Amino acid sequence: xxxxxxxxxxxxxxxxxxxxxYFNDWAAIAGxxxxxxxxxxxxxxxxGPDVVFxxxxxxxxxxxxxxxSKKIKAHFGAQNIHFEKEGAFTGETSLITIQELGANYAxxxxxxxxxxxxESDSFLAKKVKSxxxxxxxxxxxxxxxxxxxxxxxxxxxxxxxxxxxxVEVIELLRASNEFVSSSGESKSKLIIAYEPVxxxxxxxxxxxxxxxxxxxxxxxxxxxxxxxxFAAQVSILYGGSVKPDNAQSLAAQPNIDGFLVGGASLKPKxxxxxxxxx
Ligand code: PGA
Numbered sequence: 251x252x253x254x255x256x257x258x259x260x261x262x263x264x265x266x267x268x269x270x271x272y273f274n275d276w277a278a279i280a281g282x283x284x285x286x287x288x289x290x291x292x293x294x295x296x297x298g299p300d301v302v303f304x305x306x307x308x309x310x311x312x313x314x315x316x317x318x319s320k321k322i323k324a325h326f327g328a329q330n331i332h333f334e335k336e337g338a339f340t341g342e343t344s345l346i347t348i349q350e351l352g353a354n355y356a357x358x359x360x361x362x363x364x365x366x367x368x369e370s371d372s373f374l375a376k377k378v379k380s381x382x383x384x385x386x387x388x389x390x391x392x393x394x395x396x397x398x399x400x401x402x403x404x405x406x407x408x409x410x411x412x413x414x415x416x417v418e419v420i421e422l423l424r425a426s427n428e429f430v431s432s433s434g435e436s437k438s439k440l441i442i443a444y445e446p447v448x449x450x451x452x453x454x455x456x457x458x459x460x461x462x463x464x465x466x467x468x469x470x471x472x473x474x475x476x477x478x479x480f481a482a483q484v485s486i487l488y489g490g491s492v493k494p495d496n497a498q499s500l501a502a503q504p505n506i507d508g509f510l511v512g513g514a515s516l517k518p519k520x521x522x523x524x525x526x527x528x
Contacts, residue, residue: 253485254299254528255441255508257389258515259329259357266312269305273316275518280322299508299528302389303515304329304357307343314351327355327386330363333376345384356381357510359391359415361447371414379418382439389441390415391489391510392468396448404446405467412442412471423476442468442486443510449490451512458499458506461488465505494520497527 264272301324305313313326332342345356358381359374374390381388392411394404416423423440444464449456456464465486472481488500489510500506508528515521 252483252507253438255302255485255487256299256521256525256528257302257355257357257443257487257508257510258304258521259360259489259510259512260303260305260309260516261329261362261512262306263516264305264309266309269309269312270316272518273313273320273322276522277320277322279518279522298323299525300325301525302327302355304355307348310348310351310353314353318352325354327353327357327389329357329360331356331358331377331381333380335380345380345386349384349386353386355387355389357389357391357443359411361391361393361445361450365447371411372417374415375418378415378440382419382422385439387439387441389443389487389510391443391445393445393447393450393490399446399448404464408444408464408468409471412468413475416440416475420476423480438480438484440484442472442484443489444468444486445489445510447490451491453491455491455493455496455500456488458503461500462503462505465503469505492524494523494527497524501527 303313303324303326305326307328310326310328316322317324317326328343328348330343331345331348332339335346336344358377359369363369378388378390392408394407398404398407446456448454465488468486469481472484485507486505487508487510488506492500492509492511493514497509509524511521511524514524
């Protein structure tokens with residue numbers, strides 16, 4: 251069974267005090283989603299979708315403390331990490347630092363990182379590998395620009411981003427028993443987020459059919475690149491102008507396993523409604 255996941259990409263929004271206020275509201279709104287006990291808070295709690303917050307690096311400690319102190323049923327991770335354990339990389343964030351704070355996800359290859367910070371597929375492949383090697387879950391973002399879609403290149407772009415972005419972990423992923431529990435439940439350390447660039451922050455969401463076509467393609471491609479078993483259980487999230495009013499029709503598609511949400515995740519009420527659509 252594939253895990254449903256709702257992920258919030260806060261980008262470079264919110265201060266520490268705003269993050270605290272957010273989780274006060276979230277705890278009140280989410281009500282039943284707040285954990286009763288530390289045991290229920292464990293990562294393998296499989297009831298309902300997993301909720302993951304990606305705040306900016308400077309908010310990670312606050313987010314970690316809020317989640318723990320309010321017993322909020324959610325995970326968190328960094329929007330970007332460096333693949334080296336440590337070193338002279340001014341301005342970068344290491345996996346060991348975020349892991350110490352309790353983070354267990356890293357967002358890799360968001361289109362803003364690819365375009366604004368020139369991150370290439372081979373550079374991202376190193377991040378995917380070190381994230382998985384460290385025992386965290388890598389959420390690899392892929393997606394075509396409007397020009398590429400109009401030029402009928404959507405599938406070739408996705409193929410390149412997947413093939414090159416996963417090149418360093420393919421053998422590991424092929425040993426897919428490591429990624430599936432004995433009950434068949436997904437324990438994947440890799441999640442794919444399909445985010446058509448033309449839909450990010452534009453209000454122009456992909457239609458459920460457009461999104462499903464891309465997700466179906468990604469799953470088929472993962473069958474080729476990795477294995478059928480892996481492709482069947484990996485969660486593929488849709489991102490790009492997901493809002494409370496379009497989440498349900500997208501979530502109804504067979505190959506859409508969750509969402510990566512930017513703008514609408516900044517408001518607890520809106521994001522919670524999106525979580526509930528899954
Ligand atoms: P959006 O952003 O929901 O604001 O379109 C999505 C993303 O960039 O991950």
